[in-house]
Amino acid sequence: KKGGGERKKGREKRRRKRRKRRKRREKSRNEKKGKQGQKNLLPMQPGDVAETFADITESTRDFNFMPKIKIAEGIPLFIDWFKEFHQEFETAV
Numbered sequence: 692k693k694g695g696g697e698r699k700k701g702r703e704k705r706r707r708k709r710r711k712r713r714k715r716r717e718k719s720r721n722e723k724k725g726k727q728g729q730k731n732l733l734p735m736q737p738g739d740v741a742e743t744f745a746d747i748t749e750s751t752r753d754f755n756f757m758p759k760i761k762i763a764e765g766i767p768l769f770i771d772w773f774k775e776f777h778q779e780f781e782t783a784v
Contacts, residue, residue, distance in 0.1 A: 714779055 735741065750756040760768070 710779075714775075717779075 747756060747758070758765075
């Protein structure tokens, strides 16, 4: 039997595949219809954070927390995620 961690990894992998298929279908539908997603940019909403200044010194000291991904690797990953997320959002609207 698979352990909890292995099941979770498998479940995440299936979810990613479903999201990719859904994204391709939506993109294909929109291209066939000749439609483009429209952005509805709103002003800052209550609870939105304009800037942050992260400091993990206390987390490292109190909980022995150490990031698994270096900042130089994480920023490009975040940019890829951000572009994909907003592309999905644009096609859904």
